[in-house]
Amino acid sequence: MKAHIIVNEESIEYIYENKVIHLDQYELIWDCTCYSGRSEACPIHTHQYGEEIEMQVNSSMVNIKLYDIVDIYWMRDDLWPPSIVTIHIINTIDKDIKNIKFKKSTLLDAGAGTGVIGIYIAKKYNNKIKYVTFMDAYILPLIYTAVNINRNKLKMTPKYELSYGIQDTKEIPKAATNVIYDLIVSNPPYLPHNKDSDDDIVLETIYCSGLLKSIIERGWKIGNTIYFVGSEIIDREINKEIEKLHQSTKKRGIKIEVNIIRKKIIPLRIPEILSQDEYIEYIKPKIIEVKKRIDNAKHRYYQEKYIYKISVKRKPI
Structure with missing residues (x-):
């Protein structure tokens, strides 16, 4: 199973299997603040599925969809x-x-x-x-x-x-x-x-x-x-x-x-x-x-x- 990142104009979703993190607002495609700011405010890692989804994003192929128009593959260690x-x-x-x-x-x-x-x-x-x-x-x-x-x-x-x-x-x-x-x-x-x-x-x-x-x-x-x-x-x-x-x-x-x-x-x-x-x-x-x-x-x-x-x-x- 691949992790998915679905980017819409006003919201973003991180998905793995049946686990979903939905953000109504986002500043970055991977909207984590742990390494660059306030970890207590991180919208990913304060979520119950955050660590599991991050592990998949970091270790396997990720499917990224933009605006229901583009659907691409990407892997962290490659580019x-x-x-x-x-x-x-x-x-x-x-x-x-x-x-x-x-x-x-x-x-x-x-x-x-x-x-x-x-x-x-x-x-x-x-x-x-x-x-x-x-x-x-x-x-x-x-x-x-x-x-x-x-x-x-x-x-x-x-x-x-x-x-x-x-x-x-x-x-x-x-x-x-x-x-x-x-x-x-x-x-x-x-x-x-x-x-x-x-x-x-x-x-x-x-x-x-x-x-x-x-x-x-x-x-x-x-x-x-x-x-x-x-x-x-x-x-x-x-x-x-x-x-x-x-x-x-x-x-x-x-x-x-x-x-x-x-x-x-x-x-x-x-x-x-x-x-x-x-x-x-x-x-x-x-x-x-x-x-x-x-x-x-x-x-x-x-x-x-x-x-x-x-x-x-x-x-x-």
């Missing part, structure tokens, strides 16, 4: 799960889809992971999307993506391509239709480099902003509308890249608009981060620390996440 930011970015695209011009029906999911964002868009808007490229630097996430594509019955409609070993947009091939992507989405690693970490995989999946920077710097060359996720923690670096982007495209007669179209304060709950006191001190100026008990603040640290939109107009200014 990062869909996050609360995943929910925010698909909600943002849902609201903004009417403003996206689909000329060739193409989509790139850069840093695909489980494939959940690209699959969601391709499945919900299959009248607009006919070709999808899922890109990731590692093979295991793309194995999950392939499984999840099949599970969601995308098959070849829309057509899809898996691009393995691609670290950034400089290496991304154009879509098979040999046109620029109508839409690029990316929820990349974003935290500043931690020189004290000696784990290469952790460096690439947490303390790495390479894909984020390349999306800003070169995404316009291969996409007309680009959504990417950033954070207050790295806003200085993002703003520098955006300034370079404007300078570079202006010389070429390309008009670029960059806007933050959504801001959201979310808990900072990454065990690899919270266990490093020096690193927390390093990023403290950019995060929100809850020093006193506040009823609606279950976690100690919060961060402000941004969803950016880059719109590219290729006619001369």
